[in-house]
Amino acid sequence: MARGPLAIIAGGGDFPPALAEIAARQGHGLFVAALDGAADPARFGAIELTSYRLGQLGRLLDELRRRKIADLVLIGSLPRPSFGALRPEASTLKYLPHFARAFQGGDDHLLRGVVRFFEERGFRVHGPAEIAPELTAPMGALGRKAATPAQHELIARGFCMLSALAPFDVGQAAILADHRIVAIEAAEGTDAMIRRVAELASSGRLKIARGDGVLVKAPKEGQDLRVDMPAIGPDTLRNIAEAGLAGIALRAGRVLVGDRGKLGRLADQLGLFVEGVI
Amino acid sequence: MARGPLAIIAGGGDFPPALAEIAARQGHGLFVAALDGAADPARFGAIELTSYRLGQLGRLLDELRRRKIADLVLIGSLPRPSFGALRPEASTLKYLPHFARAFQGGDDHLLRGVVRFFEERGFRVHGPAEIAPELTAPMGALGRKAATPAQHELIARGFCMLSALAPFDVGQAAILADHRIVAIEAAEGTDAMIRRVAELASSGRLKIARGDGVLVKAPKEGQDLRVDMPAIGPDTLRNIAEAGLAGIALRAGRVLVGDRGKLGRLADQLGLFVEGVI
Structure with a gap:
C-alpha cells in the first residue's frame, strides 16, 4: 500500500x-x-x-x-x-x-x-x-538451532495433516512426538493444547524423548489473515520448553512472531528451534 | 468361528x-x-x-x-x-x-x-x-431419542473429518458444536477431550446451546479391531451429559458399547441420543 x-x-x-x-x-x-x-x-x-x-x-x-x-x-x-x-x-x-x-x-x-x-x-x-512483513515468521531458523532431518519429517507430516483438515475449518496447530500426532488444536487454542501435552508427558501417558516433539502452526485455509493471523510469542516458546518439546515450525510469512531477533534469542536461551517453512 | x-x-x-x-x-x-x-x-x-x-x-x-x-x-x-x-x-x-x-x-x-x-x-x-456382535453399536438409536436432522449434519461432517485424518493415524473421536468442530481427539483419549469441551463451555469460551453438541467416535483406519476396538460406556454418557452435549454417534458394528439395553436406558435417563450410523 x-x-x-x-x-x-x-x-x-x-x-x-x-x-x-x-x-x-x-x-x-x-x-x-x-x-x-x-x-x-x-x-x-x-x-x-x-x-x-x-x-x-x-x-x-x-x-x-x-x-x-x-x-x-x-x-x-x-x-x-x-x-x-x-x-x-x-x-x-x-x-x-x-x-x-x-x-x-x-x-x-x-x-x-x-x-x-x-x-x-x-x-x-x-x-x-x-x-510489516518483518513481524511474521521468516524462512528458516529464527535462532541458532534448526530442526533436524527427523524433526523435519514430523513437521512435514504435521503440515500435511493440517492441510487435510482445511475443508473442515479446523486445525490451526498440532503437536507431534513419539512418531505420531499427539494433539490437534480445535476450539481450545494453542496454549491449552501445549499444556495438555505437557500433562500427558508428566503423567507418563506420553513419552517425549529429548529432541523429540514439535509444534506446527499455520493459518487455517480461508482464515482472514487481515484480522485473524495466527501468532506465537515468548509465552508460546516458554510453554513449549516446559512441555519438553524440541521446537516450533511455522508457515513462513503467515504466522505473526513479532520481534524476530528477540524471539530468536529466547529460542537460543531455551534450547529450542523456531523455524519458518514454506 | x-x-x-x-x-x-x-x-x-x-x-x-x-x-x-x-x-x-x-x-x-x-x-x-x-x-x-x-x-x-x-x-x-x-x-x-x-x-x-x-x-x-x-x-x-x-x-x-x-x-x-x-x-x-x-x-x-x-x-x-x-x-x-x-x-x-x-x-x-x-x-x-x-x-x-x-x-x-x-x-x-x-x-x-x-x-x-x-x-x-x-x-x-x-x-x-x-x-459377540451384540456388544457393538447397532444401526440406529440405542435409546428412545434419535439425532435430529441438524445433529445428523454435524455427525456427517464429523465422520468425514475423521476419515480425512485416516492417513495420519490419528482421530478416533471429535466433538462438534456451534456449527463447527470444537475438539479432536489425539493422544489424550475420549474422556479428556469431553472434559476439555465441558471446561471451555463452563468458562464461556464456547457456547453450546441446548440440543447442540455431538460426540462422534469411530475406529481409526487400520486400527486392529481384534485387540483395540474403540469403546464407550456409561461413564462416556455421563461425561457427555455433564458437558451439556446432546448425544453420541458411533460407527455401527465398529465401536464396543457393551450391554445395548442398559446403555439405551441410561441414554434415556440422561436425555441423550446414542446412535449407530454406517
Whole structure:
C-alpha cells in the first residue's frame, strides 16, 4: 500500500506497539486508536495514542473521516466483549444492529462482521503482514538451532495433516512426538493444547524423548489473515520448553512472531528451534 | 468361528464379563484367564476364572495348549505395565525379548506385538465383535431419542473429518458444536477431550446451546479391531451429559458399547441420543 495516512486500531499484547513503531518509521501519517482495557499505553513509547471504548465506535469513525484516513489495521488481542458492557455513546447506537448480528456466531463470524463493517463504510482493512512483513515468521531458523532431518519429517507430516483438515475449518496447530500426532488444536487454542501435552508427558501417558516433539502452526485455509493471523510469542516458546518439546515450525510469512531477533534469542536461551517453512 | 474351545484373556471393565457370558451361552468350551490387578473376579458371576499375572505368560501358554485351545480373545483394559513390575516366572523369561521390543513403541505397537506373539505360536486371535456382535453399536438409536436432522449434519461432517485424518493415524473421536468442530481427539483419549469441551463451555469460551453438541467416535483406519476396538460406556454418557452435549454417534458394528439395553436406558435417563450410523 502507498504511504498514506494509516490508522492502527490496537488491542492488547506486543504486536500493536511493534506494528505502530514500524509504520511510524515507514513514514505513514499514523493514527493509533488504543482500545480501552485491551491496549497497554505504556508499551507504545513515544507514539501518540487516542483511547476509545468499544462503545465509542461512532466517535472513532468521525475522527478517521476528519483525518481523511481510509486505510486501517486491526491488531492485538481483545477479550470477547459482552454486549451489555459496550455502553454505547449516542453516535454509536445506530451501529448496534450490525454488531448484534455479528455477535450471534463464533469468533470468526464476529471478526468477519467487524471487517465488513469498516469496508461497507469505505475503509480498506489491511493485514499487519502487509504493513510489516518483518513481524511474521521468516524462512528458516529464527535462532541458532534448526530442526533436524527427523524433526523435519514430523513437521512435514504435521503440515500435511493440517492441510487435510482445511475443508473442515479446523486445525490451526498440532503437536507431534513419539512418531505420531499427539494433539490437534480445535476450539481450545494453542496454549491449552501445549499444556495438555505437557500433562500427558508428566503423567507418563506420553513419552517425549529429548529432541523429540514439535509444534506446527499455520493459518487455517480461508482464515482472514487481515484480522485473524495466527501468532506465537515468548509465552508460546516458554510453554513449549516446559512441555519438553524440541521446537516450533511455522508457515513462513503467515504466522505473526513479532520481534524476530528477540524471539530468536529466547529460542537460543531455551534450547529450542523456531523455524519458518514454506 | 466354529464353537470350539475359546480362551478369553480378560482385563478390566464391563466388557470381559459381558463377553464371557455371551460366549458361555453360545456353548464355547470357555476358559477365562483373568489378568491379576486388572480383571475384577466379582463381575464374572458363575463363570470360572483362572488368574494370571503378566509374568506368568509361560504358565498361561502351557494351560492353553494342555486344553487344546487355539482360539482366543483379548479384551478389557490393562494399565500399561512397567517392564520392571512383570516379575516373570522361569517359564516366561524366554519371552521377554519379544516384549522388550514391543514395549519400545506406543500403545499400538505394544498391542500389535501381543497379537503377533500369540499368532507366531499358532493361536488365532479373534475380536470381541466376531464372538459377540451384540456388544457393538447397532444401526440406529440405542435409546428412545434419535439425532435430529441438524445433529445428523454435524455427525456427517464429523465422520468425514475423521476419515480425512485416516492417513495420519490419528482421530478416533471429535466433538462438534456451534456449527463447527470444537475438539479432536489425539493422544489424550475420549474422556479428556469431553472434559476439555465441558471446561471451555463452563468458562464461556464456547457456547453450546441446548440440543447442540455431538460426540462422534469411530475406529481409526487400520486400527486392529481384534485387540483395540474403540469403546464407550456409561461413564462416556455421563461425561457427555455433564458437558451439556446432546448425544453420541458411533460407527455401527465398529465401536464396543457393551450391554445395548442398559446403555439405551441410561441414554434415556440422561436425555441423550446414542446412535449407530454406517
